[in-house]
Amino acid sequence: MSLHRNHHSEPSHSGSALVPNPPTPAAPIPTPPVPTPRGPILTTGTSQLRVRYCECDPMGVVHHASYVPWLEIGRTEILRDCGVTYADLERSGVFLVIVKLEVRYRRPVLYDDVVQVRTTVTGGSRVKIEHDYELVITERASKPYTETAAVATTTLACVDHNGKIQALPSWLAGRA
Numbered sequence: 001m002s003l004h005r006n007h008h009s010e011p012s013h014s015g016s017a018l019v020p021n022p023p024t025p026a027a028p029i030p031t032p033p034v035p036t037p038r039g040p041i042l043t044t045g046t047s048q049l050r051v052r053y054c055e056c057d058p059m060g061v062v063h064h065a066s067y068v069p070w071l072e073i074g075r076t077e078i079l080r081d082c083g084v085t086y087a088d089l090e091r092s093g094v095f096l097v098i099v100k101l102e103v104r105y106r107r108p109v110l111y112d113d114v115v116q117v118r119t120t121v122t123g124g125s126r127v128k129i130e131h132d133y134e135l136v137i138t139e140r141a142s143k144p145y146t147e148t149a150a151v152a153t154t155t156l157a158c159v160d161h162n163g164k165i166q167a168l169p170s171w172l173a174g175r176a
Contacts, residue, residue, distance in 0.1 A: 031091075031092060031093050032091050032092050033092060034089070034092045034093075034094055034169045035084045035088040035089065035092060036084070036169075036171060037082040037083050037084055037171055038082070038083025038084075039081070039082055039083045040082070041082055041171055041174075042078050042081050042082055042121075043078075043120060043121040044078070044118070044119065044120045044121070045074060045077050045078035045081055045118075045119045046116055046117065046118050046119070047070075047073050047074050047077045047116070047117045047119070048114060048115070048116050048117070048138070049070060049073065049114070049115055049117070050112065050113070050114050050115075051066075051109055051110065051111055051112055051113045051114075051115060052111075053111055055111075056110075056111045060110050060111040061108045061109070061110060061111075062108070062109040062110070062111075062113075064103070064105065067103055067105075067135065067150055067152070068101065068103070070115065070117050070135065071101075071103075071117065071119075071131075071133050071152055071154060073117060074117040074118070074119030074131070074133055075119060075131055075154070075156075077119075078119055078121070089169075093160055093161055094158060094160075094166075094168075094169060095158070095159050095160065095161065096129070096156040096157070096158055096159075097156060097157055097159055097163075098154055098155070098156055099128070099155050099156065099157045100153070100154065100155035101152070101153075101154050101155075102152060102153050102154075103150055103151075103152040104150060104151050104152070105149070105150050106148055106149060106150055106151070107137070107147050107148070107149045107150075108149070109135070109137060109149045109150075110140065112141075113137050113139060113140050113145075114137070114138050114139035114140075115135055115136065115137055115138070115149065116135070116136045116138045117133060117134075117135055118133065118134040118135075118136065119131055119132075119133050120132045120133075122153075124155075124168070124173060124174070125173070126167050126168065126173055127157055127158050127165050127166070127167055127168060127173075128155055128156060128157050128158065128168075129155075129156050129158075129168060129172065129173070130153065130154070130155050130156075131153065131154050131156075132151070132152070132153050133150075133151065133152040133153070133154075134148055134150075134151050135148070135149045135150040135151070135152070136148050136149065137149050158172075
């Protein structure tokens with residue numbers, strides 16, 4: 001840091017104060033290009049998870065709010081399976097925000113159950129993408145088990161870093 005004498009400030013013991021030079025503005029960091037898939041564009045995916053203790057209420061039943069991150073896992077893993085991460089999209093200025101979320105709870109999920117999140121891209125438009133989900137319990141008490149615990153839908157809109165609506169990348173909108 002370089003210092004210069006500021007003659008407009010109150011005098012110090014030596015007669016003038018030393019203050020730092022104002023910082024030089026940094027050059028803007030270029031935005032990387034929007035990533036493209038390295039593999040086939042998938043419209044379905046399956047993720048599996050084991051229910052953690054922190055996702056449950058004191059009775060060992062999964063809290064309703066815990067389902068929402070599971071849906072995100074389903075969506076982001078479809079992207080990852082195409083060779084693109086959500087972080088890649090964000091770095092390029094593409095953000096997907098939830099504008100609609102609906103969950104229908106059918107059966108309780110318990111601590112240590114294994115849940116399969118089945119995700120399907122069901123539609124969208126130039127600026128939005130829609131998903132359906134089925135959450136299926138596949139293991140309970142260390143034994144095979146099959147029961148649908150919940151079904152859900154989401155609609156995500158594509159926005160820029162300022163929150164302004166923008167077009168989805170063509171491959172994500174199904175226009176590639």
